[in-house]
Amino acid sequence: MIIEHPLLGPRDAAEFTYLGDARLIDRPDWQSETAAKDFFEYGYLRDNPAGWHQELWFHEAGDRSWLVITRNTITHEISKVELARDVARSRGRSK
Amino acid sequence: MHDLKTITALGGAEPRIDTFPHITISENDSLALASVAARLGSEVECNKHMQAILGSVPAPGQAVLREPESGFWMGPDQWMIEAPKETHELLADDLKARFAGCASVTEQSGAWVCFDLAGPGMADVTERLCAVPIRKMQTGEARRTIIHQLGCFVVRRTGADHLRIIGPRASAGTLHHALITAAHSTA
Numbered sequence: 327m328i329i330e331h332p333l334l335g336p337r338d339a340a341e342f343t344y345l346g347d348a349r350l351i352d353r354p355d356w357q358s359e360t361a362a363k364d365f366f367e368y369g370y371l372r373d374n375p376a377g378w379h380q381e382l383w384f385h386e387a388g389d390r391s392w393l394v395i396t397r398n399t400i401t402h403e404i405s406k407v408e409l410a411r412d413v414a415r416s417r418g419r420s421k
Numbered sequence: 422m423h424d425l426k427t428i429t430a431l432g433g434a435e436p437r438i439d440t441f442p443h444i445t446i447s448e449n450d451s452l453a454l455a456s457v458a459a460r461l462g463s464e465v466e467c468n469k470h471m472q473a474i475l476g477s478v479p480a481p482g483q484a485v486l487r488e489p490e491s492g493f494w495m496g497p498d499q500w501m502i503e504a505p506k507e508t509h510e511l512l513a514d515d516l517k518a519r520f521a522g523c524a525s526v527t528e529q530s531g532a533w534v535c536f537d538l539a540g541p542g543m544a545d546v547t548e549r550l551c552a553v554p555i556r557k558m559q560t561g562e563a564r565r566t567i568i569h570q571l572g573c574f575v576v577r578r579t580g581a582d583h584l585r586i587i588g589p590r591a592s593a594g595t596l597h598h599a600l601i602t603a604a605h606s607t608a
Contacts, residue, residue: 333481333497334564338552341567387567389481389496409497 329395330407334388341387347372348380348394351414376400382410430534430593437597441604443542448597449585453506454529455513459498463523470520471500484563484576493563493576501529501574501587534593536586536600543582545607550599551575555584569599 327339349372354364376399383393392410397403429450431437436448459467471478475485475492479500484493489509492502504512513528520526538546547555551566553575558564563576573588573596588596 335482341552387572388565389494390565391496411497 327402327404329383329393329404331385331388331391331393332407332409333391334385337385337388341385342383342393343386345382345384345392348382348410348413350382351394351410351417351419378405430590431597432594439601439604441540441542441608443608444538444540444546444604446597446600446604447537447539448593449535449537451506452530452533452535453504453509453512454533454587455502455516456495456527456529457492457500457502457516457520458525458527460523460525464498466523467498467520470523474502474516474519479563482562482564484561486561486579493574495565495574506530532590533587534590534596536588536596537578538584538586538600539580539582541582542604542607543584546600546603547575547584549603549606569595571596571599 328336329339329342331337350368352368354361354368356365358364379397379399381395381397383395385391385393394408394410394413395404396406398405426434428434429436429448431448436450438448439446457467457471468478471492474490475487477485479485479492479494481494485491490502490504492500495501502512502516509515512530513526517526544555547553551568551573553564553566558577560577560579563574565572565574567573568586568588571588571592573586576585576587577583578585586596586600
């Protein structure tokens with residue numbers, strides 16, 4: 327599997343490590359009234375779709391950036407690769 | 422007064438040089454290293470300082486090879502600066518003063534070992550060590566890769582067959598072993 331790194335171009339998947347669902351970016355607000363329930367869901371509940379899935383990958387043997395990769399779990403086709411920090415910023419994180 | 426002598430990463434009094442008919446592998450003990458990481462919101466100011474030091478800011482996957490300082494890209498808004506240890510022993514302190522609050526500067530000289538590979542067999546040896554497209558790499562390209570399970574930087578330097586490998590100093594012996602093994606297997 328080849329991952330098209332947004333900065334470095336095509337790289338072999340062996341250079342990367344997999345973390346899982348990219349919803350980990352959306353850390354709940356700890357001051358919210360429903361924080362306990364939110365963190366339970368954040369920590370333990372994952373969808374496991376057969377099809378398109380947004381995932382976090384770490385370029386461990388490269389520039390060590392975190393990526394959000396949109397991958398089809400059935401075909402392993404990759405439709406989109408973004409820097410996780412760009413995704414997080416677009417969702418209003420990290421100011 | 423103590424009479425202390427410095428040793429190289431491989432533990433010798435002098436840098437180790439291994440010469441083969443097709444390649445020379447030299448431990449380079451003369452580098453001062455410091456990393457520069459732009460702080461959030463100060464990227465533009467940090468780039469200005471990088472430009473002033475190196476002439477241009479290393480793009481992703483690239484190095485800027487200049488004297489005395491050279492530098493290469495490590496990750497988004499992060500670079501490594503190299504300079505001769507003899508003239509720039511306090512490189513990190515100097516850079517810290519220069520970048521003031523716009524970048525985090527960390528002393529790296531004690532964290533890395535540097536090997537210079539030069540000779541007609543350089544590409545053959547490199548191909549056996551790591552997955553960089555060495556025959557396509559031009560002078561001034563830099564990549565991070567895995568050599569013998571160790572995360573290393575490889576930088577194509579100015580010479581036609583000169584490759585610089587910067588790897589973790591604590592595993593200098595292991596990295597050296599890998600280089601020598603690859604040199605023997607391509608001899």
